Amino acid sequence: MDKETEELIAGLMTQSPQAQQQLLRLYGRMVFAQIVRMVTRQEDAEEIYQDVFVKVFGNIASYDEGEASLSTWINRIAYYESISFLRKRKDRLMYVDDRVVNFDGILEQQVDDTLDNGDEKTVLLIERALKFIPPSEQAIVTMFYFDDMSIKDIAYITESTSAAVAQRLSRTRKKLYHVINSLQNDDR
Template sequence: MDSSKDIKTYIKLAKKGDRDAFIRIIESNKASMYRIAVSILNNPQDVEDAFQNTIIKAYEGIIYLKKNEYFKTWLIRILINECNAILRSNHRVIPIEEVESDAKVSTEFSKLELTSAVNSLSEDLRVVTTLFYFEDIPQKDIAKILDIPEGTVRSRLSRARNKLYEILKEK
């Protein structure tokens, strides 16, 4: 994995048109992007479409990125916008009930159980949970990415924690 210093260098090079540098920064953010897209879309084809559209828009727009240190935030914002556009164009409702059944109550939950529980949350709670807990993005940055007040981020995280507790307690 590339260091933070390398990523900053790649961003500078990508802004000057270096395709290889752009590919490297996308590669370093690919796992995060995938997790976020899956948490919003839940459909492999839609995730792939959002991913591709995001990469194209980011490549075309990177020259307009004002502060290089906000690249990941900027990229995630593009991805979320693409996911929302796909949801609007499909006129679909994201399924809420995707919880595993017949699971035992346990204090240690597997990643699969946790992922399933997170995916069962409503979209607004699922997105902030994914960004905060899985991508380690600060609440302040999540508020900027989603264009909502910081207090709303905190309340959604609190509601998500309570719902996750209830869901996982049943398992």
């Protein structure tokens, strides 16, 4: 851990307002993006954002630098605050369940060919298909493909194992392929 981060953590331990503001400058946007991609509504995201950092300031003593970086640790709190909010809200949006997808019948090559296709039509289809995926899976896919996080960090954030995250990513890709096919059939 570098010296700046050590000083920052030391300041947070003493509840220093300067250290807290520094933390917000460094990681605020990252946390807000993590929250809003799951919660989508801005008012809800703002409330959860504040809850996350109140929790970060209050529990900074429990941060273990050996387990993960400070940003990953904060991301973890943000992820679970968002999940808790969604569970309380009892999201009524319909998402594609694992039970309706024939994962074994979908070939990896078929999935690769579809998701690797960068033409505008396919990208729009993928974007539409993402809305039918549960928020937790959307977050995992986004962390891996957009934030370029490692599977190990994603496993820490989601309190899972690397193998479970890898399997989750594989199944989510197949689910996207299934939804894209369904959307294409509906469009015809």
